[in-house]
Amino acid sequence: MAKKNKEDKKVEEISEAGATLLSWEAEEFSQVERSWVWYLVGAIIALGLVVLAVLFRQWLLAIIVVLLALVLFQIVRAKPGKIEVKLTENGILAKGKFYPYQNFKSFGIVEGQNRIEIDATKAFGRSLTLPFYETDEAKIVSLLEEHLENVAKKETWVDKFSHALRI
Numbered sequence: 001m002a003k004k005n006k007e008d009k010k011v012e013e014i015s016e017a018g019a020t021l022l023s024w025e026a027e028e029f030s031q032v033e034r035s036w037v038w039y040l041v042g043a044i045i046a047l048g049l050v051v052l053a054v055l056f057r058q059w060l061l062a063i064i065v066v067l068l069a070l071v072l073f074q075i076v077r078a079k080p081g082k083i084e085v086k087l088t089e090n091g092i093l094a095k096g097k098f099y100p101y102q103n104f105k106s107f108g109i110v111e112g113q114n115r116i117e118i119d120a121t122k123a124f125g126r127s128l129t130l131p132f133y134e135t136d137e138a139k140i141v142s143l144l145e146e147h148l149e150n151v152a153k154k155e156t157w158v159d160k161f162s163h164a165l166r167i
Contacts, residue, residue, distance in 0.1 A: 017098050018089030021143055024135040027080035034076065042069070085130050087143045092118070094130055101147040104128075108153030109137060116140065117153050 046069035053062035086093040091100040103125060107118040114137075118128040132140060141150060155163075 016100075017086070017091055017093050020086045020088050020093075022135070022139055023084065023086040024132055025082055025084050026131040026133050026135070028083055028131065029080045030131075031080055032076075039073075042072070083131075085132070087140070092128065092130075094128060099126075099128060104148055106149040106151045107144050108151045109141065110153045110155060110159075112155060113159070116144070118144075118148070119151075 046065055049065045050062045053059070053065060083095050084093075091098055091103075093099075103121060104118050104127075105121045107116055109116055114131060114133050116128075116130045116132065118130065120127045144150070
C-alpha cells in the first residue's frame with residue numbers, strides 16, 4: 001500500500017512538471033582514471049598514519065584512519081550512475097524527483113566543469129548540482145534564465161583540492 005502511494009506521488013509530480021523543454025542523460029560524476037601508483041601512495045600514507053597512531057598508543061585514531069582509508073577506497077572505486085535531467089515548463093525533473101523553479105533563486109555554470117549549480121531560495125533548502133556533458137550549454141542557460149538569475153560560479157577550493165588529489 002505504501003509503495004502505491006509513492007508511485008502516485010511520483011506520477012503527480014511528473015504531471016505537475018508540465019511539458020519537457022529539454023532533456024539529457026549524464027553520469028552523476030566524472031570517472032577519474034587512477035594508476036596503481038595512486039593506490040600505492042594512498043596505502044603508504046594510511047599505513048604510516050596507523051603506525052604513528054600505534055606508536056603513540058592512539059588506538060582510536062588508528063581505527064579511524066583504517067576506516068577512513070576503506071571508505072575512501074570505496075568512494076574512488078565507485079562507478080557513476082546515469083541520471084536523467086529534464087527542464088520543464090514549471091521546474092526541473094532530476095534523479096526521479098520534481099523541483100519547482102520557485103524553490104530556487106539562481107543558477108550558474110561552474111567554470112572549467114560541465115555542471116550547473118542551482119541555489120535554493122531557503123537557507124537550508126536543497127540546492128542541485130546537475131552534470132551535462134554533450135548537451136547544448138547555451139540552450140540550458142537560455143531556458144533557466146527564463147526562471148532564475150544567472151550568476152557566475154567558480155570552482156571552490158574543495159573542487160580544486162579533490163581534482164589535485166584525483167578523488
